[in-house]
Amino acid sequence: MSALTLQNVTKRFGSTDVIRGVDLEVAEGEFVVFVGPSGCGKSTLLRIIAGLEDQTSGHVTIAGKNVDVTPPAKRGIAMVFQSYALYPHLTVKGNMGLALKQEGVEKSEIERRIASAAKMLHLDTLLGRRPSELSGGQRQRVAIGRAIVRQPKLFLFDEPLSNLDAALRVNTRIEIANLHRLLGATMIYVTHDQVEAMTLADKIVVLSAGKIEQVGRPIDLYNKPANLFVAGFIGSPKMNFLTGAAATKLGAETIGIRPEHVRVVPTGGNWEGKVSHLEKLGSDTFVYVAVEGADMVTVRIVGQEDFEIGSTIGLSADEGHIHRFGKDGRAL
């Protein structure tokens, strides 16, 4: 049975189309990540699934039940917000127990669920504290705990890591992945960070301007992007795009090569250009090369290399690693 089905969902605010006809199927136990640039409608789509926003047309089905007119609390969902959104007047325990109290769950059962969630998230010692006495990472764990105790059919995460600092983000990301393995629950996760998308997702949904660009496993999206948008959005540094003669030679309008697939050759090769900038990260070296008839081409070399700024180098790539796109931007 599918955990979530969206059928031709649209949303308008006044005269602007925010969501333009989204169809999606999410299987039970799947970790699905909505990713896209800001303003692409990914958060709005999540809020429609949660019931915090009404879709203009289309249908939302959660666990086989149509929930078009069901209020958020009755949809069998739990949500984790970007700004944690803990209740300031309640303790950690109160925050986690509130929804269950509203549902009328028995007191002993509430206690049991809070205790087990607190243990899972290492919140045992913090249960008596108020949100103002917690650090950012702890608050986000409480917010996740508040979602877990409800044992929802669907977990919704709205950019849960973007308020955390870099180190904490990596830790919490791993925690969320572990949590998914442990609970086996269906999770929908919204982010603009493609690293989070690649590392967490079973399935990535790439959105742009209110439409789904591509749905697929992270590696498939990376290896076989369906169009220019996905090709440019997934992968860091960005894929290099070349148009003009270089592309026509291969029978395409645009060709794309990922920075790690471009090789530096002494002279000759497919293209030639001047080194305009160098970034040495230790593990990798990024070389930015100004190639005639194209934008800047980024080359990623594993290890530490040195080039003189302004020197001319040759570039080449295996044909197998070159993505070809037609006039309409679709992959050929």
Add this chain to the structure above:
Amino acid sequence: MSKARSSVARSGFVHLALGGYTLLALFPIFLVVANSFKARAGIFSAPLQLPNATTFSLIGYQTVLKQGDFLGYFQNSLIVTILSIFLVLLFGAMAAFALSEYRFRGNTMMGLYLALGIMIPIRLGTVAILQGMVATGLVNTLTALILVYTAQGLPLAVFILSEFMRQVSADLKNAGRVDGLSEYTIFFRLVLPLVRPAMATVAVFTMIPIWNDLWFPLILAPSEATKTVTLGAQMFIGQYVTNWNAVLSTLSLAILPVLILYLIFSRQLIRGITAGAVK
């Protein structure tokens, strides 16, 4: 170096200006309170002098306590002020929540309509209000005053509070909705505590004009049983003779309750910062 010195000079000027203004604002109050403790001759011969052995007298306060039912007047003023503040805050906050939280047709127009009351003084409608009160038999009741003052205070309350409510995190309200809280619970439990400083501001702004008002008590509720303090003090002001001792004593006494209310609200102003809800 020069920067530090200029900032000393600047803060000196700021303090000078603020200090000067404070003196200016406090001077009339000082005059009222000081003269209320003087005998009549003392008030007229040396109004700026502090009461001394020869001029000191409690005659004003004695007159006030003997003549008329001043305790009753104080009670009326307090009832009217407190109930009006309560209603203004309750309905003002509710309207502000609706305006800031829900998208509906005519939302902006409604907000503008409610804000119009800030610019148009309610006294322009006195005749119509009086006619209405006569028709509903509310003349000479405290209810009449409470209704009028609630209407008078609402526009500013809605205006200020809706601005503050827009700043309350949408995530927090949505979290409440996902957890199954009703809109009323979200309003009373989550939103109101977070806008408490704004509520205190509104309360102070609403309270002072109500407490000091002479116009509506005089027109709508001049009976002995419903007189407010400001109206009560008027009985010592005559066309030919004014009992200054009594007038000044009444006014001195009238400062106290409103001062206490102000202190309560300003404590809220400071305490109302609820950190840690979001971020």
